[in-house]
Amino acid sequence: MANFSDQFLEHVGIATDEFHSPTHFLTSFKLEPVDDAALLEHDGISADMFCSQPDPFDKQTHSSGRFAAPISAAIEKKVQARIPKKTKAATRWGKTVWDCWALSRNSQRTVGDINPQDQCHVVPTSLQTTTAAEMNFWLSRFVFEVRRVDGEPYPASSVYGIICGLIRHFREELGSHDVNFLDKKDIRFAEYRKAMTARMKELKAEGVGFEKRQADPLTMEDEDKLWTSGTISTHTSMGLSHGVFFYNCKVFGLRGMDEHRRLQVEQYKFGSDVSGRYIQYTGRISKNVQGD
Structure with missing residues (x-):
């Protein structure tokens, strides 16, 4: 078996x-x-x-239309378009003030004024090849000597704005992204920052630019007057337009002509929850919201 x-x-x-x-x-x-x-x-x-x-260069392989057309030539324009117009203007203003000061200082200096111990003798206007040591040297003098067109000192906020404009000039126009005079960790500009602090204290002691300028806020009584006078109304097209403008500013914080002009209905969402009905507003790129 x-x-x-x-x-x-x-x-x-x-x-x-x-x-x-x-x-x-x-x-x-x-x-x-x-x-x-x-x-x-x-x-x-x-x-x-x-x-x-x-084959990456075979047109038949990539003819599905999945991707956008090549934009290599338009990239630079799109990159520049990300900067608000007012910021560009502030950058130009900062560089212009520097150039005017540099030309004025250079024109007044004579051979007898040159101190052999000075590291630099001529204020540069073309900053492409300017070294950090030169900027540190001249910025320390710039913040004390810069003046408005009428000869009066700039307020501290304006001096700060000019310095920020110069930083943007280095980054955006000269491609020097490692330049930041205000960075406390960058010891290359330590002497400038000491001079800047001293100048800010001087301006404060002199009371230059420290008065606050702001619009008075609207009170509840002011808002009631807008309704009773018919400036805001739901019965006329003009009154309704005024009301939309006013409450967009009050409730959603819109500011500036462009934000109101570019409003789209898709930016508003109407809904309800346990608290009742609500309107949700989604802002777009503006002066205060750059989408960064």
Whole structure:
């Protein structure tokens, strides 16, 4: 009677006479090379996917319209467009004030005024090749000497604005992104920052530019007068326009002509919750919101 192992082999379809010798047993189970392409095709995958890559310059390969047309030539314009017009104007103003001061100082200096111990002798107007040591030297003098057109000292906020304009000039127009005179960690401009602090204290002591100029806030009585006088009204088109303008400013904080002019209905969402009905406003890029 055959033993259990023989019965099992016969059950699975293997003849027992194939195992008469150990050598025949081993050769019977010899591993054969695997046809990878056949296996891939069996699983529904084309071997060509792994054997070749599409030509990146083949127009037929990229004709699906997935991507936008090349804009290499327009990138610079788009990068410049990210800067608000007023910021660009402030940058030009800061550089113009520097140039006027530099020309005035250079024109007044004579050979007898030159101190051999000075590191620099001529104030630069073209800052492309100006070193950090030169800027540190001249900025320390600039903050004390700069004046308005009428000869009066600039308030501290204006001096600060001029310095920020010069920093933007270095970054945006000269490509020097490592220049920041106001960075306390940058020891290259340490002497300038000491001079700036001293000048700010002088201006404060003299009371220059420290009066606050701001519009008086509207009171509830003022708002009631707008309604009772008909300036704001839901019965006339002009009154309704005034009301929309006023409450956009009051509730949503809109400011400036451009924000009101570019308003779109998609910026408002009407809904309700446990507290009642509400209006949700989504702002766009403006003077105070640059999308950074």
